[in-house]
Amino acid sequence: MSKRLIVRWFLVIAVLVLSGCSSAAPAAPAAGEKVTIRLWSHQNSAFNKVNQELIDGFMKENPDITVKYETFPYDQFIETLQTSMPAGTEADVIEMFGSWVCNYADGARLADMPADVMSYKEAQEIFYQAPLDGYYCNGNLYGLPNEFNLEYGGALVSPALYEKAGIPFPPAYTDYNTLISDAKKMTVLDGDTMTTAGFHFVGGDTLGFILLSGILEQGGTYFAEDGKHFNFESPESLNVIRTLTRYAQEDKVIDATLFSGDNGLPNAFFNGNVGIGYIGSWAAGVGKVDFPDFKFDYVMLPPMFGTEPKFVADAGWGKVVSKNTKHSEASWKLVKYMTAERANALKFNQISGTIPAMKSIVEQPDEILAVQPWIKPTFALLKHGAYLGNVTDRDQLFYEIIAKNLTDALTGAVTPEQAAAAIQKQANEMVDSKSK
Amino acid sequence: MGQRGQLQRTQQRFAYSIMTPIMLYLMLFSLIPMIWAVVLGFFDYSPVRLGSGLFGLGGDNPFVALDNYIAMFGDTQAAHLFRTSLRNTFLFSFLVLPLNLAITLPLAIIIERSHARAKGFFRAVYFLPTVTSAVAVALIWGAIYSPQAGLLSSIIRSVGMTPPKAWLTDPQAIFMGIPIAMIALIVAHLWQDFGYNLVIFIAALQGIPANLREAAMVDGANESQMFWLVTLPLLRPTMLFVCVMTLLSSLQMFILAQVMTAGGPREQTTTILMSIYQNAFRFQNMGWAAAMSFVLFLIIFTFTMIQFRVLKTDWEY
Amino acid sequence: MSPSTTRIVPFGISLGMIARYAVLLIGLSVTLLPFVYVLVSSLKTPAEIIRVPPSFFPKDATLQNYLTIFADPRVPVATFFANSTLVAVGRVLITLFTSSLAGYIFARYEFSGKNLMFGVLMAQIMIPFQMIMIPLYLILVQLQLIDTLWGLILPAMIDAFGIFLMRQFIEGIPRELIDAGRMDGASEFQIYARLILPQLRAPLASLGIFTFMATWNDYLWPLIVITTHEKRTLPLLLTWYSNAHGSRPALTMAASVIVLLPIVLIYILFQRQIVANAATTGFK
Known part of the structure; x- marks a missing residue:
């Protein structure tokens, strides 16, 4: 009796396995067949x-x-x-x-x-x-x-927030002073909780592109001399990190603690909590599909550093x-x-x-x-684009190294100098660990 | 005599006839993958690279002996992150285990003493969170912890207090040396998990023969004596089971942190399993991830053995 | 009847009892609040769910979020639901059978290699799943089970945890019961099926729920094994409306309810069964 049951159990499993196999078997391609x-x-x-x-x-x-x-x-x-x-x-x-x-x-x-x-x-x-x-x-x-x-040079802008702050829309920025001053007007603080960010640039992609493009705009390079390792402690690199930190810490147009994760770009923007959102134009496409009722525009921004646009593609x-x-x-x-x-x-x-x-x-x-x-307007920019180059592991460099350490500087957890040193060390370690 | 031997043979045959397929199955679906994982730890392996030789181990995926293990003690960011994630995982687990027991055991005793109907009701409700998806729990608690529109902050505000600026993203928010984000994860984890131990404790308490307690009561034992001298010793096997399982699951905490904090802020909630997962699938360092997971395995193994020893030898009678 | 009920005086309510129920009720509200929260949030409009300051109950409750999801041609909810059900039921039945049988053998049989086998089982609990994912995947490829629902069931037919649990319970069943069975000439399998199994109703129900829930909620593995959209399981919905490219919290909350609701309903039905079992069999 027990034996028969065990046999039966095996049979059941065998049938189950076989039926699974047959349904998974890929059709062999034959000539002229679909x-x-x-x-x-x-x-x-x-x-x-x-x-x-x-x-x-x-x-x-x-x-x-x-x-x-x-x-x-x-x-x-x-x-x-x-x-x-x-x-x-x-x-x-x-x-x-x-x-x-x-x-x-x-x-x-x-x-x-x-x-x-x-x-x-x-x-x-x-x-x-x-x-x-x-x-x-x-x-x-x-x-x-x-x-x-192209994650560079353009921003989503929210007409509702411009109107609320009494600023003419659409804006046409030629320098960052005006942009930051507009952003300050749109920023809303509730106690020390920022509910609306005037200028949002905290994102895994955005931060990386601002840093790398910013270095190029100033005529620098983010590669070390061997073309494989990195140099993020150059004056140009430090200048970018310091400038962004100033926007967050002194001008207080963005709180990187609150506007991150689910509240990062473009979510926060399409939820109506961001005046100017520095992001690629693809975000406008997402907005049109996912938030068809939300009114917004996409405008070009001047170079953050220098006068000539230069960017990393x-x-x-x-x-x-x-x-x-x-x-x-x-x-x-x-x-x-x-x-x-x-x-x-x-x-x-x-x-x-x-x-x-x-x-x-x-x-x-x-x-x-x-x-x-x-x-x-992005079309005029295209000729200024330079390919990123071989940065070893792009996602790791952008998301784990640049974005994380820059965010630490923006929240005041570390100084811009410490952030630059950390990016430098971690990026080069990444290169070393992957070129064994 | 002969009959006895016959009986034993039948029993053995039965045991083997069941266990053989099970073991073959485990070999295929557990043992081989485990050995594979251990072997990977000695290679600089990435699934992105085809490699050469058996299973792509060789060529671009070279054998590196103990390099991955030696690197754990190094001064690289990867090594720092590994050690941070170990620390975080221990912190999480050693807070979760006592908190869980402190909630579930008293609650189980209270429920066990309730009316039969109330017992069923409360047990049913308390168990409810355990049947929910960890991803859903992470999403719901993420909404609860949302700094502005979230439930928790608005409850705290409604009683006239000021909540922390952000529950999950502020690296400077620390309470008694423990990051607030970590506490938030622990609370969400306890919420989802406590019903499980609760139900096990209730079942075990119900299994304690009534006459034992009555006898103790006749002997004049009070409530607390009854708990320490009668209930607790009888719960020993259950306690072992609960401690092992709770520790195992909290050492392997993953989805809540992955969805709610992504390990942040500033790696304060990166768990060892997150580190393993990220290195295996995001940073394409599967060999390194395999070495880390072997360390995790050793840790889990050690704790399990210690618990078996402690709870077994101490209370043997 | 539990012994404590004898201590309750009819119509008399002790202070201790009030305190006990107060604790239970506080626990109750903490346990239920997130469920209520996700439910009411799922009825809010996209604008209201992010409004600051937030309101707990929706001002204009709407089912629009649910209608949007059910009307979304990219997420065939009914198909996902059927797939989830099939996989979960299959895994529960197989796991209950294998766990109780193997648990019984570990608890009540002596044979050489037993400790080794138990060690392998324990190791299965201890190894992080993420690490065996790739080899497991390769094995499923060899068995041609990738992109089939069997690929979700087969690797989980033997549950070390379930065996461990069953062994614990079966060790509590008196040996005399088995000996009596042998005296009556029952075969070993009959002893398992007729004498042991009925004793295990409550732990089996618990294990069943546990397995069902684990399967129903399984997220990572199905997303890797299943590549055909129509073969996907329900938890995919959870992150469908929430990703780095734009999240819609109202839809995410509604999707969470859609994923949670079936299992909560099943749980409520099943739970009654367990309570009844515990009451009638004494579960001692």
Whole structure:
């Protein structure tokens, strides 16, 4: 009796396991048969919306290719990439951030682009150099960009708060003195609790870009002489950190303790608690999709230092193909369709509110400006962009090292000098730990 | 005699017939992954790199012997962060364990003494938070701790007091040497977790034979004598279980901190598991993360063994 | 009947009793307040939920947040719900069976290798899951279980914690019961199924709830194993409306309620069962 029950138990489990297997077994590709490829991206309402639309268009044009679009929350996206890559289960096409690409390419996780899809030379004709550079490593091209990442030089502004403070809207700033004085008027304190921040610039991306671009604006560089390590204790770097600290500590236009985390940019802005929010124009795209009733504008700001705008471009989101794909041809077809066909690239920028990586969209800007008028002033900036360069681990440098230590200076927990020293030490340790 | 041997053989056969598949299963889903994790600790491994050789261990993912362990004592930011996260984890765990027991044991006794109906009701309600998702709890408590629109600050204001500027983000907010953000996490954790131990204690108290207590009462024992001399010794196995499980779970605290504070402010709430997770999946230092998790494993193992020893030998009768 | 009830004089209320109930009621409000808070917050408009100073109850209560979520084509709530249910029920049934059976064997059988096996089990509790995630994932790939709901059930069929719990309880069951069973000629499995299992109703119910809840609330693992959106489980909703690119607190609160509500309802139903069990079987 007991034996029979045990046998039965085994049978049940065997059946369960087998049924699981059969449902998971991937369909073997056969000639002329429909192929299914997968596209992965992180979750972002505007990006997800336009990607899905482009995929639908692609499938209509290519009835023999089915594209499955799968999305993950940002953290799980990175985590899933790293779990799935050793197993070879990642998607065929992956939406990656340009400055991650070389990291994955160096690890032999990405396929280099076949020359018949597009050569580097052809790509240079079509795309701006700064975003394209993120996809070009060791003499190979690993994908194509959808956007020109620009976190510099522009800000969301809130008409309601300008009106409340009696300042004319929209503002046209030519120097930071006026901006800070407006910001002071819009800042609201309740006791020592800041309920409205006049000028919000505390964010993982924003702080990094202000620091790096600020150094360039003053004619400095953030790389050490070997071009691999960093120098964040230069006079230029210290000047940026001191200036930002002054805005927070003396002018009190932002409280970095309160306006962080869930209350960071752009959340705090779209909740109506920020007058001027220093952030890339993509935030305007998110705002249009997620907060359709919220009134705002996006304006250009003068250089924070010096007179000439100069900025660091961090490539931008684009599409790459996994080395493990079994459908190389279809995958590259999709990449090309989504990034290099003008109408589609345009649609991507129109809906996501990102700045085009494709030159011809900027050169004939009517279509993009009809939908995203505020990005017009950024076009004049594009020529001032320099690619970030190989900063080893971009996310770690920006989020864990620069943003954290700068925030400590902004809250007064450390002095600007201490923050600069900490950034310097930690950034160089990161380089050393990853180049064993 | 023969019959006895026969019986033992049947029993053995039964035990093995059940345990063999279970062990095979554990081998596949626990032991091999564990060994794998230990092995990774001796490599500079990152899943981003293809590497070479068996399982990609080699080439770009080289063997580094004890380097990862030696690096823990170094002066690098990574080593500092590791030691800070260890300190934070200990602080958290050693506050949570006594606080948890101080809440659950008296509460369990009170509930056990209540009317049968009230007993069921209170037990049911107190257990409720434990069935909720940690992510949801983190989101809800995050809203409660929100500095301006949050529930806690507005309750404190409504009774005419001034709340701290921020509960989760102010590195300078410290109470009795403990960061406020850490206290906030402990409160949220206790809220979610206490019902579990409570229910176990109630079940154990119900298991104490009534005649034992009646006998003690006849002997003239008062309430506190009854607790220390009758109830507590009889709760010994339960106490062991509860202490081990509470400590194990608090040493592995992760989601609350991840969602509510992301380890901040100024790493005041970065736990060891967060550090492991970030290094494994965000900073692409999986070898380093594996070494750290082996240390965590040793710590957990040591505490568990100590607790087994202490609670077992002391109270053996 | 618990012994303490004999001490309560009918119609008489002692001071100690008042104090005890006062403590219980304070605990009650602390326990329930966050639940009430998330519920009332989920009924606020996006504007009201961030208003300073805040109000506890919504001025114009609205179901709009729920309607928005249910109408969002990107989150098929019913599908997520069905997936969550399937995985949770499957895992509960399997875990209860394996835990009680293995717990029984650890508690009442002697065989060589027992300590080693128990050690492996304990190690399973002690190793942080995050570290075995990648090897576990690789194994599931070999079994071709990635992106299937089985990938969520299979790695959790043997629960060391459950076995540990069951062993503790079974050690409290008198050996005489088992010996009596053997005398009556019951097979070993029959002793387990007919004599031991009925004694375990209450701890099994607890373990069942615990497993159900752990499965229902599991967040990290499903997001990695499942890549097809339609196969995802309900907790995905929690962070859907809250990320670095813009969070909508009112929707997040409503999503939390949607995730919490089923398990709270199931818990309320299940809890009655446990209370009844405890009362009728004495649970001694």
